[in-house]
Amino acid sequence: QDAIDRKEKRSETFKAAVHGLETDTPALKTEELGRRAPQWVRDNLVTMCMRCREPFNAITRRRHHCRACGYVVCARCSDYRAELQYDGKRLNRVCQECYVFLTGHTVLEDREGRHKGILEKGAAEVSSRSLLCSSLQLLDKNGKGGTRGWFVIPQDDPLVLYIYAAPQDVRAHTSIPLLGYQVRDMAQSESRHLFQLAQSRQVFTFVADTEELKRRWMRAMARSAAGITHPEEEEEGADP
Numbered sequence: 001q002d003a004i005d006r007k008e009k010r011s012e013t014f015k016a017a018v019h020g021l022e023t024d025t026p027a028l029k030t031e032e033l034g035r036r037a038p039q040w041v042r043d044n045l046v047t048m049c050m051r052c053r054e055p056f057n058a059i060t061r062r063r064h065h066c067r068a069c070g071y072v073v074c075a076r077c078s079d080y081r082a083e084l085q086y087d088g089k090r091l092n093r094v095c096q097e098c099y100v101f102l103t104g105h106t107v108l109e110d111r112e113g114r115h116k117g118i119l120e121k122g123a124a125e126v127s128s129r130s131l132l133c134s135s136l137q138l139l140d141k142n143g144k145g146g147t148r149g150w151f152v153i154p155q156d157d158p159l160v161l162y163i164y165a166a167p168q169d170v171r172a173h174t175s176i177p178l179l180g181y182q183v184r185d186m187a188q189s190e191s192r193h194l195f196q197l198a199q200s201r202q203v204f205t206f207v208a209d210t211e212e213l214k215r216r217w218m219r220a221m222a223r224s225a226a227g228i229t230h231p232e233e234e235e236e237g238a239d240p
Contacts, residue, residue, distance in 0.1 A: 033102060034084045034085050037086050038069050041065075041070055043072060045168035048171060049072070049170075050073055051073050066093070067093055068098035080096060082102040123166070127152050129155045130152050130153060131155055131224075134151060134208075134213060135209065139206070146207070151206075159177060159224050162174075163176070176197070178224035180199055180225060181198065193207060
C-alpha cells in the first residue's frame with residue numbers, strides 16, 4: 001500500500017508538470033516544503049541550474065530535481081539530503097536552500113549574497129508581469145540559421161527586450177534596448193513570419209510562429225522603440 005501511495009503521488013506530480021510552456025509551475029509555499037510533493041519544473045524548460053545559474057551540459061553538469069521545491073538544479077547544488085514528510089520522512093535529494101530550511105543546518109558556501117544583475121531576473125517571474133512574451137527565433141547575420149528562445153518585454157522595464165534560452169531559466173543571456181529602433185515588416189518567406197529591428201548598422205531578424213504573433217510583437221516593439229511605456233499613452237497621443 002505504501003508503494004502504491006508513493007506511485008500515485010509521483011504520478012500526480014508528473015501530470016501537473018506537463019502543462020504548456022506559457023504556464024508557470026506553481027511554487028510551494030515555504031511552510032509546505034517537505035510536507036507536500038512539489039510540481040517538478042520540466043527539464044526542457046531550463047538550460048541552466050535554477051540555483052547557481054551555471055549552464056547545463058551532458059557531461060559535467062547534469063540536471064537533477066530537488067524533491068522539496070521541484071527546481072531543476074545541478075549536482076553540486078543538489079548534493080544534500082533531507083527527510084521529507086510527504087515521503088514517509090525518507091532522505092531525499094534536495095537543493096541547498098531547501099536543505100537549510102528543512103534541517104536548520106548552515107552551509108559554509110554562500111552563492112546568494114551578491115546582488116542580482118539586470119540579466120538575472122527569472123524568466124517565469126518576468127513573464128508573469130510582461131507586456132508580451134512568447135517563443136521566437138532570432139536569425140543569425142546571414143539569415144540561414146538562428147537561435148530559438150523565450151522573448152520578454154517586462155512591464156517594469158518596457159523599453160528592453162530580454163532573451164532567455166528557455167521559459168523557466170533564471171537568467172537571461174541577452175537584452176536589447178529597444179528605444180530608437182525601427183521595426184520593419186518583411187515578406188513571408190518559406191512559411192516563415194519575418195520582421196526586423198534596425199538601428200544604424202545593427203539589424204536583428206526575428207521569426208514568429210504565426211502572422212498574428214508577428215503583428216503583436218511588431219506593435220509591442222514599435223511602442224517600446226518610441227518610448228511608449230503604457231498602451232494608454234499611445235491612445236492619448238493619437239490624432240483624433
